[in-house]
Amino acid sequence: MFTPLVQELINSLRCLAGVGQKSAQRMAFQLLQKDRDAGFALAETLRTALTKVGHCQRCQTFSEFPLCSICTNPSRDPSQLCIVEIPTDVFALEQTRSYNGLYFVLMGHLSPIDGIGPDEIHIAELKQRLETENITEIILATGATVEGEATAHYIASLVQNTDTRCSRLAHGIPLDGELGYLDTGTLSRAITARTTLV
Amino acid sequence: MFTPLVQELINSLRCLAGVGQKSAQRMAFQLLQKDRDAGFALAETLRTALTKVGHCQRCQTFSEFPLCSICTNPSRDPSQLCIVEIPTDVFALEQTRSYNGLYFVLMGHLSPIDGIGPDEIHIAELKQRLETENITEIILATGATVEGEATAHYIASLVQNTDTRCSRLAHGIPLDGELGYLDTGTLSRAITARTTLV
Numbered sequence: 001m002f003t004p005l006v007q008e009l010i011n012s013l014r015c016l017a018g019v020g021q022k023s024a025q026r027m028a029f030q031l032l033q034k035d036r037d038a039g040f041a042l043a044e045t046l047r048t049a050l051t052k053v054g055h056c057q058r059c060q061t062f063s064e065f066p067l068c069s070i071c072t073n074p075s076r077d078p079s080q081l082c083i084v085e086i087p088t089d090v091f092a093l094e095q096t097r098s099y100n101g102l103y104f105v106l107m108g109h110l111s112p113i114d115g116i117g118p119d120e121i122h123i124a125e126l127k128q129r130l131e132t133e134n135i136t137e138i139i140l141a142t143g144a145t146v147e148g149e150a151t152a153h154y155i156a157s158l159v160q161n162t163d164t165r166c167s168r169l170a171h172g173i174p175l176d177g178e179l180g181y182l183d184t185g186t187l188s189r190a191i192t193a194r195t196t197l198v
Numbered sequence: 199m200f201t202p203l204v205q206e207l208i209n210s211l212r213c214l215a216g217v218g219q220k221s222a223q224r225m226a227f228q229l230l231q232k233d234r235d236a237g238f239a240l241a242e243t244l245r246t247a248l249t250k251v252g253h254c255q256r257c258q259t260f261s262e263f264p265l266c267s268i269c270t271n272p273s274r275d276p277s278q279l280c281i282v283e284i285p286t287d288v289f290a291l292e293q294t295r296s297y298n299g300l301y302f303v304l305m306g307h308l309s310p311i312d313g314i315g316p317d318e319i320h321i322a323e324l325k326q327r328l329e330t331e332n333i334t335e336i337i338l339a340t341g342a343t344v345e346g347e348a349t350a351h352y353i354a355s356l357v358q359n360t361d362t363r364c365s366r367l368a369h370g371i372p373l374d375g376e377l378g379y380l381d382t383g384t385l386s387r388a389i390t391a392r393t394t395l396v
Contacts, residue, residue: 001267001268001288001289001292002260002267002285002289003251003260003261003262003263003266003267004262005246005247005250005251005262006247006251006260006261006262008243008247009243009244009247009251012236012239012240012243012244013214013240015229015233015236015237015239015240016211016214016225016228016229016240017221017224017225017228018221018224018225019225023215023216025286025289026215026216026286027214027215027216027217028247029260029284029285029286030214030215031213031214031244031248032247032248032251032260033284033305035213036248038210038213039213039244039248040244040245040248041210041213042210042211042213042214042241042244043240043241043242043244043245043248044241045206045207045210046207046210046229046237046238046240046241046244047238047241048203049203049204049206049207049226049230050229050230050234050237050238050241052203053201053203053204053207053230062200062201062204062227062230062231063201063204064201064202064203064204065201068201069199069200069201070199086227086231087200087227088223088224088227090199091199091200091223094199107231
């Protein structure tokens with residue numbers, strides 16, 4: 001129905017996260033019809049970024065430099081280390097402007113069923129940082145999923161008998177969350193972890 | 199927050215139709231983390247397609263060849279010409295398997311307010327086809343919008359005093375459509391254009 005090259009473009013666009021047949025068609029036609037320059041720029045950036053972007057040697061996030069912009073920022077507090085699963089988690093936390101320490105990006109979570117053990121999530125590098133750097137607190141910000149919880153517990157066990165404080169992001173009712181729409185698990189955590197006001 | 203090259207990749211991905219900040223981030227990280235090969239392939243296909251794909255000389259749809267695969271298919275009926283706005287409309291109609299004629303893609307619709315007149319939607323080429331080819335019916339399949347209707351009426355006026363039959367896709371209640379959820383305009387058209395059963 002489409003000529004081979006147009007079909008190939010549609011198929012290629014489907015490699016992008018969350019893009020199905022219809023979105024890919026829409027993207028292809030919009031690029032062909034209105035936005036060829038932006039398309040060429042995208043092709044060029046894709047090639048450059050995929051060639052040059054590797055991982056920060058210190059926190060494992062994506063970076064084209066040996067160290068990322070947070071790890072090299074002298075105004076960040078090096079005594080706090082926040083441990084997250086993926087680079088977008090860093091972005092989400094940075095947007096809160098509530099944290100000024102450093103990060104460690106696991107690039108995944110423990111999931112034995114998928115063959116992802118401590119080696120795959122850079123636990124050796126994390127251990128080394130905990131031993132060589134003067135870190136007084138690690139903040140576990142892995143996801144509130146089974147794997148995220150397991151990963152958090154595993155990492156907590158690493159610092160169990162040391163002076164390093166270990167905390168976990170609070171679970172509870174999200175702001176603007178109506179009790180009636182919340183799942184039982186979250187509500188149960190909110191009751192158990194209730195905070196004293198007076 | 200992100201290194202410049204990662205940020206540039208995210209920004210570039212936003213040129214795609216329907217992609218906002220969060221989707222672009224997700225796409226960028228998925229490509230960097232899991233799918234570098236697919237990303238390189240996409241960059242290559244983008245460059246090739248945007249360089250080579252032009253328009254079919256006969257029906258104006260996207261094609262890297264002088265004529266598209268439908269225009270060159272000898273089993274299509276050349277006496278019927280279906281007039282649509284954009285190439286995806288051809289795809290949608292082809293999927294119905296209810297039509298075996300040829301197409302003419304306007305690549306837009308009349309919209310004087312945006313400076314889109316008959317010249318911009320290839321009316322001269324359409325006229326030439328109507329004069330030189332043996333077309334017995336044109337089927338107006340432009341959108342059911344104000345601009346689509348105006349375009350349909352304009353094209354209908356071109357064949358008014360000729361032997362060429364001119365039809366328009368039927369408007370009415372979509373299959374599985376519940377009357378209570380339909381807009382008044384559609385329902386009004388469905389009553390006016392009611393079909394006799396017995």
